[in-house]
Amino acid sequence: MAILSAPGLTGLAYAAPAPEPGKKSLEEVRKEIEDLYHKAAAATDAYNLAEGEAKRQSDQIVALANQIVAGQQRIADLKNRAGAAARAQYRTGGLPPGAQLALSNSPRQFLDGADRLRQGEKATMGVIAELNRTQDDLTRYAAEASAHWRTLEANRLKKEAAKKEIDSKIAAAKALEDKLEAEEKARLLKLEQEHAYKEQSKWLESGVLKEINGKATEAGKAAIRYATAQIGKPYIWGAEGPKGYDCSGLTSEAWKAAGTPIPRTSQEQLRLLKKVPIRDMRPGDLIIYFDDASHVAMYIGDGAMVHAPRPGRHVTIAGAGSMPIKAIVRPDA
Incomplete structure (x- = not known):
């Protein structure tokens, strides 16, 4: 069964209250925070590569x-x-x-x-x-x-x-979130989930999942076991566990645990690992997101992936199509 909805959503659109005159809407705040965290993720990859x-x-x-x-x-x-x-x-x-x-x-x-x-x-x-x-x-x-x-x-x-x-x-994004009241923070989370739900729905409606039926290798299963065992741990930029992870820290450590060391950053994973078409994707493969390859997750099957999303969030399962996919790469090609 394919992953479709985000936790706490029923698939119905969430309507945020209209903002006060001259004040940013919560959706505008969400986009601004998302952009700041995206830029932080790109810089994190540059940091990890330099390190x-x-x-x-x-x-x-x-x-x-x-x-x-x-x-x-x-x-x-x-x-x-x-x-x-x-x-x-x-x-x-x-x-x-x-x-x-x-x-x-x-x-x-x-x-x-x-x-x-x-x-x-x-x-x-x-x-x-x-x-x-x-x-x-x-x-x-x-x-x-x-x-x-x-x-x-x-x-x-x-x-x-x-x-x-x-x-x-990260400080700018946190400052934006800190200005929100508790109720607004809850609505912000709902908006994030709704956005991810919409993107996942569009991805599934394209029929792509009908073509994806690859089976995980033993190494792929081991990598998935490691990654999913980290669910609930916080995103920490530059971290490779065990207390927390950034996105490529999670994927690189998972495949290391499976006996297949891979590059540390999402850009290097994209550059050096074998690319495969989406239709050939199998559990254990890595999904590279965004044009700048600033985020990576591990496909676990049924249209789902496990990843470390961003600061302030925890390792979790989400829809594989909830963000724009750039490429699929295979550590154990």
């Missing part, structure tokens, strides 16, 4: 630092070897053992000494070549580390900018 990239850069810097330390130790060892050879030459009057043998009156000793002399020269050249290579590696590692530091700093600035935008949008 993930910052972690990768930090890991690269640590790895390069380890390589630099190992390279410095290698250079020290090579210099010790070169120093030992130089000290040996000094003790023998500047002639290495091979050269002394080469100057021997014995033909056999001469041949043996010449061979050892060639081997010694080859070994010395090898030490010098390895020393040069190691020094070149250290120069390259240092340059790469500097580049990673610059990228890390750029991502830090991106995170700060995104966080400021998130905070400002």
Whole structure:
């Protein structure tokens, strides 16, 4: 049976009282709040992406630092070897053992000494070549580390900018809601539910659900079990559980629990996961919403999805068509 109505709605339109002259209607307030939260969601994805990239850069810097330390130790060892050879030459009057043998009156000793002399020269050249290579590696590692530091700093600035935008949008939306009386807040929730109901109804009336009959894989079932077990937990921007989630935090953690790690943000999930037509959608697939791919949910079957909606709301089940669908992606393609 398809999900059609939102909780507390019977399918009948909800008529909000007319606003006072010069005052915004509750529907206008709803749209303004929705727009602010939408912009906050887009900024949250930018923040999460920058945070993930910052972690990768930090890991690269640590790895390069380890390589630099190992390279410095290698250079020290090579210099010790070169120093030992130089000290040996000094003790023998500047002639290495091979050269002394080469100057021997014995033909056999001469041949043996010449061979050892060639081997010694080859070994010395090898030490010098390895020393040069190691020094070149250290120069390259240092340059790469500097580049990673610059990228890390750029991502830090991106995170700060995104966080400021998130905070400002959420604060503005909350300020609008805080101005409402308790009765108006209840009506606002009804309007949100009615809007979602209308969008879901239009989606179902298109006949799309008749084409959707895919079956969940075992991994998909595991991801759904995880996601639905989080129902009732609050939306927290940037969160990946266990106390709360943002939209992509919920979907990425659900699929991680199912044994299939996926990208952290909705934009990256759209970019990197396999896209499938809506008619081929199956439970466990992810639904990417809005043109900017700023929201994601998990399809659970029968026209329903589970998602973390926005700040001030909790993880819940809703109609899969209650928001404009941009694409369907499959983590376990």
